[in-house]
Amino acid sequence: MPNIPENTDEPADHGYDRPSKSQIKRDMLELQDLGKKLVELSTDRLKQLPLSESLYEAVRQAQRTTSREGLRRQIHYVGKLMRHADANAIRTQLDIWENGSREETLAMHRIEALRELLIKDDDALTGLLDAYPGADVQHLRTLIRASRKEAQTNAALHAGQDPQRKHYRALFQAIKALNDSTEQK
Template structure:
């Protein structure tokens, strides 16, 4: 007796073998990305403790065979959890997410505005009361001097780093969305 696809006993119930293999390889790739992270970043990734320990073990292994087996074990652990939050955090680390990209653009615009006008420090002070305005003034002055003298942009980059740290530390306070959007 032949079964017609429309009679569908279990056609849509199980993913195909190819689909399962693709999913498994995707999880293994995700595991590789986790193993490549620093301990500080790894701690920020939402995952069960057992998976965290397995990743830390894989980071310590030097033998190719032991590492390969550990990666298979990590893949096995990952099949029993929801990998979406892990992927979202890795995307944020890599600057892939739209929110992270928008945040980077806001901070870059804020830095540019600050370089154009020192009065922007008032807005920064309102948004992040804990900000060291004197340090920001020095960084601004140094960044302008670097630009003027065609020197490497050390202070320029440091200014961005300080703004990013303020933004990361202000989860409970006002968000930088309060800054005016870029005119188009």
């Protein structure tokens, strides 16, 4: 049986002090994917990012490229230039743009659900007024009443007739204005 020393003081990486080839390749591919996201952005959004002039021009060139192979090569070049860019700052800004729209969508869904509740339930207005004490009660009651009438009229329409949505939309805008006014404070 061979004699195996039990020296566990040495690190398990066998003396390597830099990333493996596999890790370098993963990092490179990650930067290329980030470069692809940059190519899909509008010019206005690109200008808001911390890009060097050469990287900005390379991305704009990729956006103008129509051939498949040319685009592939240009994206590789963008990925190469990304090695010298502040990738974390770019990722952070892209994440803010992406998640910001999700938050706005969720807020719109909450407003829509509240509108439906106000139209169906008289007690919902009391809850809304508790949440927004400065709200114009008379205006909201008028909009709710008009939206209910509009819903009844729309329910009686024949197939092919367009439903009216004027008061329905006005109620949504009133709730949205209440929501926006509290967010600004």
